[in-house]
Amino acid sequence: MMINLRSTCKYYTRYPKDLGPSRVIHFTSEREFIHLLHQGHPVIVAFTIKSNYTKHLDKVLEEAAAEFYPQIKFMRVECPKYIGFCMTRQKKDYPFIEMFHSPEQTNNQGRAGDPNVTKYAVKVLPYNYDVSAYGFREFFKRHNIQSSSNK
Secondary structure, three states: HHHHHHHHHOOOOOOOOOOOOOOEEEOOOOOHHHHHHOOOOOEEEEEEEEOHHHHHHHHHHHHHHHHHHOOOOOEEEOOOOOHHHHHHHOOOOOOEEEEEEEEOOOOOOOOOOOOOOOOEEEEEOOOOOOHHHHHHHHHHHHHHOOOOOOO
């Protein structure tokens, strides 16, 4: 019966897919996050809490991370574990997704600061497209971001 369903249903998602090793990076520290931004690739960050929707989101992130690796990195932040980092985003509805892109060193404007501190400007775009690999592909096209898939 499942074989018949798979062959006739035009919306069958083909889960579980063999995506190989996980390409989703789990957030452990802000220092690691900054290091990831310095690599020059856009980083899609999913800010999550435990819920039924998060299980679906995890599958979508795994699929999208496998498709767009290595040009685009995907990261998942468990907000109950890393409250401080999530609170800096000033959002109240979870889960949500944002893209961090193009870190550029900025001029040290204003008063003289610590010479050991380097300031960077990071472009942050809220993700408000369909949560699917297709949605990510359309989001990247809309914002002129080169992804590995040239379909």
